[in-house]
Amino acid sequence: MTSEDIIKNGSVVYSRPRLLNERNTHYCPGCSHGVVHRILAELLDEMGLEDKAIGVAPVGCAVFAYNYIDVDWIEAAHGRAPAVATAANRLNPENVVFTYQGDGDLAAIGTAETIHAANRGENIVMIFINNAIYGMTGGQMAPTTLLGQKTATSPYGRRADINGFPIKMSDILAQLDGTCYVTRQAVHTPAAVRKAKKALRTAFENAIAKRGTSVVEFVSTCNSGWKLSPAKANEWMAANMFEKYPLGDLKSI
Amino acid sequence: MAEEIKLMKGNEAIAHAAIRYGCDGYFGYPITPQSEVLETLEELMPWETTGMVVLQAESEVAAINMVYGGAATGKAVMTSSSSPGVSLKQEGISYIAAAELPALIVNVMRGGPGLGTIQPSQADYFQATKGGGHGDYHLIVLAPATVQEMADFVGLGFDLSFKYRTPAMILADGIVGQMMEKVVLPEPRPRRTAEEIAEQCPWAATGKHGRKERNVMTSLELEPDKMEVNNLRLQETYKRIEENEVRYKEYHVEDAEYLIVAFGSVARICLKAIEDARARGIKIGLLRPITLWPFPSDRLKELSSKIKGILTVELNAGQMIEDVKLAVECKIPVYHFGRMGGIVPNPGEVMNAFNNCFGEASNNSDL
């Protein structure tokens, strides 16, 4: 096979999703955001949602999500994405509205907005990146930081007596009558990516069918914040995070 | 068609006027003394008639961010609250101003600081006119003095807000929120269609619908050069508003030797004091700013060459007086009379305050 054969259209096995634009992302190499962006962009295209989708970006590492995926976006204040999405969706019920939030945004500063939007059963998708650390601001403790985990603001490890416990937000959201689908996924292996994409598709199908709130948590890596190589970060996640945040559907109705 | 005259509270008038304006969404949280806005909307069920969305949010913070989300899609959306609740909304208001979105915010002021009192106040003048949240921004601030103006300023606020793509605030007080008087409600008009919104708000995040470029509503710009340009664009808007949208009303100013400056319902209390004083030959006029921002500074400067002194009367420790002093550039004496903590002065108290400030001079007027 020559190099000409390789660049022939028929030989393409991988390409940039149409809705993931050419802009270089600011994400660190190895970070889960890149993969989740990719499957989100693929799905929005495959499901024909380019014209209908309104994304709500958070404050945190994904603050610039709106720069990379070519649909309409609203940048929310820290934690307020579910409130923003509530109005965007209620006033435009023919649109499909999703939030894209990290653990600080969704499970700390925006806990009230998250719980109440889910409890009202807003017909939205909440994409929840849980990497147990504040990446954007330089690796501080998150509400989901594991006990003993070292961060810039828990330099000797998170202590329950001082900092309380890692919060299992998806478990809380699964308890609410307004949610129709709550699932926990990861994107650390090709098999996991395929599964995660399927879960995300289900969530968007629910939003289109107006079944209530869907939450897709991605247990994610932050190799920079964790101070590990991308490969080691994946290993650390599987070894430590999955015990506290086990993968799988928490609720599906 | 002759409109029916109704008797209602200022807060109720806001709700009726919002539906008739064709408002798309109201998001609020109960707080005295403005809860009748949400209560009236829930009772009128506009979602059954105009399709207007009404939602009781989990907090004022959520409510203002719902307003942000709705405004970002080009819809005419509003919230209302009272002082402590409006403090909570300040972050969201800053974002709405920065993202150059139209929205209407109603503050039916009560006494502060802190949890304060539920009784009337005007102590949020600084907050409303000088920014309130972080960053360099302004709201168009309308101060209603009557229930009729409560109704009329809903439409005016929305219109100005869409014209300049900047949030507007109705800065009312507990008196005009709670009192009932006659009102002629505006003619009902339909909510804008998706096509009209697409035409009037091409910037809105409505879904691309065939648009080549996506629309992004954001206030974030990490490059200082670009962020300064964004700021300059805002300042340019504020300059146009200052040039075109100053509104005020004058009473007995033609032959006035002294001037009282007061806004909202307090201006009406002052008007009664002035009418009583005029019956005794004391020539006082009243200037009632309707827009607190932009402030009628030019008119005050003009008047300052004809009058001997100004008394500002406010339900606060002296806030608007700063703008009055700036306007008249220290050429004439400017005094303040205010009550705080929810106390509303009566016309007699205003007159006493006037006499305390200008006693000798005003006695000369009697001669």
Added chain:
Amino acid sequence: MKEEIIIAGFGGQGVLSMGKILAYAGLMENLEVTWMPSYGPEQRGGTANVTVIVSDSPISSPVLDTYDTAVLLNQQSLDKFEAKVKPGGTLIYDPSGIHRPPTRTDIKIVPVDAMSAAIEMNNTKTYNMILLGALLKHRPIVSVDAVLRGLKKTLPDRHHHLIPLNEKAIDRGMDIA
């Protein structure tokens, strides 16, 4: 014509709604009206009051120093507002529960035993309408017909059967004042 009225008493005595009915009657007669309540928790216990102005010309201040007419239904209100009735004005009060009756001689003082009358009518909810009758007898600022038309307009249909009872209460108030 301009009538500046204060109605004050305990929350639950129908102070605010009496003012409201008066304001609506003013509306029916094409007069200018303002209705300015004290608001808040006092509506449910402590002292409530409402200022009603009815006028044939535009009304400036809804907040007043002095009043043409005062309807005062407890001791606190009497203590607070007796001095604020304009000379030549009218003070209507319910003597039940009053241990320091009004003393001014430059105003017309009208005691109205409205609570006893309401009990006689077997309906204490007629209390404020009896007082309204007393008020209208001494200060005929709006017609009884306008009051009834106002009631019809403001009461939901399911309460319209109460209008004759209200009319009777107004008549009773006029009789005993």
